[in-house]
Amino acid sequence: MKNSKPLSSRLNLLLFAFAMTATVSFAQTKMSVKTTEGKTTIDKHIFGHFSEHLGRCIYGGFWVDPALNVPKQDRIRMDVVDALKKIKIPNLRWPGGCFADEYHWRDGIGPREQRPARINTSWGMGTEDNSFGTHEFLELCSMLGTEPYIAGNVGSGTPQEMANWIEYLNYDGDSELAKLRKQNGHEKPFKVSFWGVGNETWGCGGEMTPEYYSDLYKRYATFCKNYPGTTLKKIVSGANSDDYNWMEVSMKNIPIWQMWGISMHYYTVVGSWQKKGSATAFGEDEYFKGIQKALHIEELIDKHSAIMDKYDPEKKVALAVDEWGIWTDAEPGTNGSFLYQQNSMRDALIAAVSLNIFTKHSDRIRMANLAQTVNVLQALILTDKEKMLLTPTYHVFDLYKVHQDAKLLPVQFESPAYSFGKESVPAVSTTVSKDANGTINITLTNVDATKKQTLQTVLEGFDWKKAEAQILTSTKYNDYNTFDQPNKVKLNKFTDFKKDGNQLSVTLPPLSIVSIQLTK
Ligand code: AHR
Numbered sequence: 001m002k003n004s005k006p007l008s009s010r011l012n013l014l015l016f017a018f019a020m021t022a023t024v025s026f027a028q029t030k031m032s033v034k035t036t037e038g039k040t041t042i043d044k045h046i047f048g049h050f051s052e053h054l055g056r057c058i059y060g061g062f063w064v065d066p067a068l069n070v071p072k073q074d075r076i077r078m079d080v081v082d083a084l085k086k087i088k089i090p091n092l093r094w095p096g097g098c099f100a101d102e103y104h105w106r107d108g109i110g111p112r113e114q115r116p117a118r119i120n121t122s123w124g125m126g127t128e129d130n131s132f133g134t135h136e137f138l139e140l141c142s143m144l145g146t147e148p149y150i151a152g153n154v155g156s157g158t159p160q161e162m163a164n165w166i167e168y169l170n171y172d173g174d175s176e177l178a179k180l181r182k183q184n185g186h187e188k189p190f191k192v193s194f195w196g197v198g199n200e201t202w203g204c205g206g207e208m209t210p211e212y213y214s215d216l217y218k219r220y221a222t223f224c225k226n227y228p229g230t231t232l233k234k235i236v237s238g239a240n241s242d243d244y245n246w247m248e249v250s251m252k253n254i255p256i257w258q259m260w261g262i263s264m265h266y267y268t269v270v271g272s273w274q275k276k277g278s279a280t281a282f283g284e285d286e287y288f289k290g291i292q293k294a295l296h297i298e299e300l301i302d303k304h305s306a307i308m309d310k311y312d313p314e315k316k317v318a319l320a321v322d323e324w325g326i327w328t329d330a331e332p333g334t335n336g337s338f339l340y341q342q343n344s345m346r347d348a349l350i351a352a353v354s355l356n357i358f359t360k361h362s363d364r365i366r367m368a369n370l371a372q373t374v375n376v377l378q379a380l381i382l383t384d385k386e387k388m389l390l391t392p393t394y395h396v397f398d399l400y401k402v403h404q405d406a407k408l409l410p411v412q413f414e415s416p417a418y419s420f421g422k423e424s425v426p427a428v429s430t431t432v433s434k435d436a437n438g439t440i441n442i443t444l445t446n447v448d449a450t451k452k453q454t455l456q457t458v459l460e461g462f463d464w465k466k467a468e469a470q471i472l473t474s475t476k477y478n479d480y481n482t483f484d485q486p487n488k489v490k491l492n493k494f495t496d497f498k499k500d501g502n503q504l505s506v507t508l509p510p511l512s513i514v515s516i517q518l519t520k
Pocket residue numbers: 052096097098099199200323371372377
């Protein structure tokens with residue numbers, strides 16, 4: 001058909017279309033940061049970790065065969081310790097998980113050759129030789145410079161067993177249990193303060209109702225004593241994801257003076273619990289779903305926090321997200337009960353958006369623990385005999401360590417959307433904080449799989465002289481590191497930003513996490 005429009009109007013149309021395309025590809029997101037208005041501190045314990053007697057996390061991960069040819073102290077693997085020291089892990093939760101409610105602490109003390117063999121009935125029915133127990137865990141924490149967070153046994157233990165463990169750990173005076181600790185090589189008390197009273201008591205920790213557990217909590221917590229020099233921070237075993245009734249009943253029944261925090265567990269599962277999906281073989285649909293499901297945690301946090309606010313308006317009690325992360329199918333050819341999964345760029349982005357949500361809610365969230373540190377679920381480190389690799393998720397914690405105990409700065413912006421099919425999620429998320437030296441640290445994430453994002457950020461009242469930046473990115477969301485190619489996804493120097501007065505322009509590539517440090 002002949003075009004009836006005159007040439008000039010067709011040219012105008014073309015020019016208009018060109019201008020529109022140009023506007024779209026150069027669209028800038030405006031951000032503003034109130035650099036003098038930081039009120040809330042981002043508790044360093046938000047960047048915490050979790051190590052369970054599960055698969056190859058403890059045995060084969062942290063604690064290795066004496067014959068393994070890697071640097072070790074006792075049987076603790078030092079390459080793993082050194083890597084974790086670098087990212088300053090603030091706390092380490094142990095011994096579970098489900099395992100915590102079948103663990104009897106006396107099995108893991110004293111001469112190793114006399115320790116009883118038990119069965120790890122939670123994770124694959126393997127033999128638990130108890131060579132890694134209380135002293136070994138606390139030695140590991142001291143090497144890491146991290147705070148221990150012990151989950152006590154409610155499900156199959158007694159209040160007396162729990163009370164005795166705490167006395168053994170923390171009492172400095174003259175008692176049989178303190179003497180036993182000394183005989184076992186630790187003269188001074190360990191001063192453990194983070195204390196979980198059971199784990200997932202709604203499930204593997206005893207299949208309890210919230211009414212029953214909250215009564216039990218009060219009973220057990222009453223006998224968890226503060227010995228001179230150590231005040232316990234007792235943590236209630238809280239809700240499974242959106243179980244708001246669990247939160248309501250717990251907050252109603254347990255007096256706030258009797259708890260430091262209450263936990264919440266949420267895992268990002270892309271498919272169903274039966275068929276979760278592969279850790280590495282997936283397309284954009286499963287990538288998008290992964291991000292979308294990870295972001296769902298914000299709704300859970302909002303709703304749980306609203307319930308907590310009713311009973312604790314001054315926000316004295318912490319919400320501790322003490323298990324989170326992506327849970328995929330186990331790697332083909334591995335023992336399914338060991339939960340060994342690979343870790344891709346998708347996992348890194350999930351970690352970054354989750355941490356941005358935790359920091360944003362740091363008035364209530366004062367602890368979180370990624371599951372789990374080595375060789376299990378969303379691990380920071382994978383090992384294969386002598387070999388070790390750092391996963392993309394490890395690098396996120398490296399970028400985010402600057403926010404530990406820094407002041408959260410308010411940020412205003414509207415994120416562009418990342419759409420897939422008919423659905424969309426915010427493409428950009430951020431954490432901005434000011435540390436004790438006055439340095440401003442900005443971490444920015446772009447989850448869009450194909451589009452870059454240009455950001456124009458005004459830092460009100462802050463002029464900086466020096467800027468340094470790093471980036472974690474990869475061309476595909478399912479790129480990952482292998483023992484043969486351990487540095488496919490790694491941190492690099494980032495230069496795509498510039499200063500204009502107190503404005504910072506940054507261009508984030510697709511699938512990227514950027515950290516910028518601004519110093520006066
Ligand atoms: O992290 C793996 C398991 O997930 C933990 O043992 C349990 O608490 C949760 O169900």
